[in-house]
Amino acid sequence: MNKEIFEGKWNQLKGSVQTQWGKLTDDEIDKIEGDATKLCGLLxxxxxxxxxAAEAEIEAWQLRHNR
Structure with a gap:
């Protein structure tokens, strides 16, 4: 998933992020704003x-949601 698509779908993907990485708070997820670099840093x-490892995990997660 390219950066523009990731950012554009961010509101739809937030719930999946929370499920995948439950240690992240709602506030942290909101602050990510669809930026994979910020997500990587938080992971x-x-x-x-x-x-x-964080980048590989994000990439695998993105592939599962790129449908």
Whole structure:
């Protein structure tokens, strides 16, 4: 999913983000604003993931929702 589509669908995808990454608060999800870089940073912070692991997880999640 490219950046523009990700940002455009963000309101539809927020619930899925909360389900996938339950440690993220509603406020944090709102602040992401469809920015995969911000999501990556929060995953690193909350889950202690490396940047590469967080990016791979986001990419896999995006592929599941790119229908």
């Amino acid at each position: 690193q912070e909350r889950y202690g993931k490396s940047k590469e």
